[in-house]
Amino acid sequence: MKPQDFDFLSSLLRRRSGLTLNPDKVYLLESRLTPLARRSGMESLDGLIAELRKSASEQLMRDVTEAMTTNESFFFRDRTPFDLFRDQVLPMLRQRRAATKKVRIWCAACSTGQEPYSLAFVLKQQEAQWRDWKFEIIGTDIARPVLQKAKEGIYSQFEVQRGLPIQLLMKHFKQEGDVWRLSEDIRKMVTFREFNLLDNFAPLGKFDVIYCRNVLIYFDQSTKSNVLERMRKILPDDGALFLGAAETVLGITDKFRPVRGQRGMYLPSDADQNLMAPAS
Known part of the structure; x- marks a missing residue:
């Protein structure tokens, strides 16, 4: 070339x-x-x-x-961010959102949907504890083909074998020939839409939790900083941000700080220092 x-x-x-x-x-x-x-x-x-x-x-x-666009994704990728969501973030939200009982979660660059669906599985497993709460999970991506696949919830044998526990496969998927179709009740928990991370975030609204994992590594320093600082504007002071294992905010923005002992998890830099304690 x-x-x-x-x-x-x-x-x-x-x-x-x-x-x-x-x-x-x-x-x-x-x-x-x-x-x-x-x-x-x-x-x-x-x-x-x-x-x-x-x-x-x-x-x-x-x-x-x-x-x-790199569309690598699989269920419960790196596991830790989902364990932290279950063990740290959800208990905090139960206390902090008790008045409204509403929680909004954004999975940016969600690719074919395994990340937001993994969060939906976590919530489904705790369904009895959240019966009168409203959870909204939004998955966005720049690429239309992967969003269409995410909406359909149809995955190959290889895709369901990557990170998905067998009990969840048996409970929430139906085999159709060589592929597996995700149940409608899980698919209804996630809304997918086309969105470019370079665009204005305001139309998306505010979020309590943002997952933006394994995408900033493809951006230059100034673009990373810009994206993170705009994400801070749509997160409350007690919101949580998750980045990929190889990503960091250090040297890029002072709007977030890492949570001690919690790999990949970040809080607004002015958040209460005791908002998240390390898992016991």
Whole structure:
């Protein structure tokens, strides 16, 4: 790939999705966009780039962005963030939201839905304790195909084997040939919508808990800072943020602080120091 073509594509992707690519990722562009070029009736990646330069087709730019988006996800990924939700966050919310009995959770960059559905499983297991409470789980992603898959709740044998306890598989899924369909009662607990993390968060409303895991690693420093600081604005002082195991707020923003002993969990920097105690 010519350097000027790499610069053109990387600039396009950064502008539309925040994705930052270094020159050593040329292979990634070629491997993901060459099949797209062929599906679009072009003989090569060069033809795709030429068409992008010439027409600036919104649909083609969307297709390129979706092709480059990493959609790796599985149920109860890294486990710890879900254990902390059950053992630390929910008890805190029971006390702090007793007056309204309403909780809103945002799973940003939710891909094919395993993360928000994992949270729904946690809540379903405690259903008797929350009968008069209203939980709203919102899953968002920039890519339409993965959102459609999430809404359908249909997963392959490989996908349900990754992190999903067998008892949950047997209880909440129905096998249909080679795939497994998630039960309607779990699917109804999650709402999915298309959303770009570079866009204004205000239309989403306020949230008590935000999961934004394994996506900021693809952004540059200034974009990470911008996203985190805007997330702080839609979290209350006693809200909780979860990032991926390889991510951190340190050196990026002073709006959040890590929770001691709780990997991947962050609180607003001005939150009560005793809001979350380490799990016993």
